[in-house]
Amino acid sequence: MIEQLGLLLISLLANGLSAMAGGGAGLLQLPVLLFLGLSFSTALSTHKIASVALGIGATLRHMREKTLNLKFCLFILAAGLPGVVLGGIIILQLPERLTILSLGILTTGLGLYSVFKPQLGLQHQPRNRHLSGMLTGGAVLCFIGILNGSLTSGTGLFVTLWLIRWFGLDYKTSVAYVLVLVGLFWNGSGAITVAVQQPPQWDWLPALLIGAVIGAYTGSHIALSKGNKVIKRLFETLTILIGLKLIWDALLLF
Template sequence: MLATVPIVYKVIFLCAAGFLSAFVDSIAGGGGLISIPAYFLVGFPPHYTLGTNKFSATSGSLVSTIKFAQSGKVDNNILKILVPCAFLGASAGVTTVLLIDPNILKPIVLFLLLAVGIYSFFSKTVGMEDNFKGVNRKNLILGGIFAFAMGFYDGFFGPGTGSFLIFGLIGIYGFDFVRASGNAKALNFTSNVTALILFAINGKIMYLMGIPMGIFMVFGAYTGSKVALKQGARFIKPIFIIMSFAVAVKMIYEMFIL
């Protein structure tokens, strides 16, 4: 535990963890596997961990979204429908989590994460080519339902949201991993902002450490997005699979060992 070390070392540790988590998250999601344990290690209480992490991660998520958008990997015609759906879903999810224990979702989410990871691992073609044929009524409706569901899930529970978003966008629109990651970042940013506002209203953010960590997350997100856009789908796919399995392993540990 780092709870007893001087605050300057805590900040340095959090900044390093923030850079790495945002770097990974901008590529394939799953950055919370690094940032949330980092907050716990320096002694943050659970609610402040979640709130401050949302504050820091949202800045990195915004930078990733902008970087992908500048490279033409974000589809505005789709997002103008999906973003409001994600916002409504996240709002409903945060409200529902106050009434229902989110742990009821753990077995379902664990199964889905493993299924996504295994399918992506064995499929040679999934996400490797951009087969997007344009917008139509069917994929907009499916995308809207999916965005609402993912927003709700992120507000209600959260683990694996990035993996589910990327995989779902590939399935619905035929995107490759690069394009799916860009659009997933925009949707994830929407649900992050929604949760961030609610955490801020309830005073669950420690700005003293959240601000410097957020700055380093901006650098991490920018670097990760740049690498992902340069290296393409063949670079993103293995990281996507690793992060999907990593979230699943974390959940197995929490369910059966802790």
């Protein structure tokens, strides 16, 4: 009972923060699963399935706002899903320390980039919606999809910043797209791909799923009630913390 309650609380906190910042639930959730004794592959499979509930909780809240453009949603899915499946196939075949170190450096860089761009993402100014802009944006989304399928945390934050930097979305709108599309569809595809190769810890999933739905819904509600500046600061804080944590984890593996 204590174990299940702990899993529920960790899931609430991790997914609540992720819903407010636009990604990063794995920062807390995956290390806890490893600490409780799961192997990396089992913990990864369990985390990826549980992370789908982040998308469910966020979708329940953001759909009420009706701010998402259907064509742009389909574009993000078409660009990213092939990469997610490919990443899910290769993750369990690769050495993890170099990929974790690389992801940590890149994630920290995202946060610092946003810090040093004070006006980034504060206004919604759509751009690069012509053919070449969409192709370039889609190629990067596909690459991020590979990272999403193959790595454990932080890749939703990559999508958040890319939608802001390349397509001109503000933080609030970008987070909405990420939580619904990455949280539900990208994570769902990655979860199926990994779970087929490595079964999750089934008896831990109910607590993780319940915590994720409630945490994501609550975090999304808080994010929608706050302005872009607050979300920007949360994004920057979470990306830098996740990046430093991943770098530390990678160094311990050497």
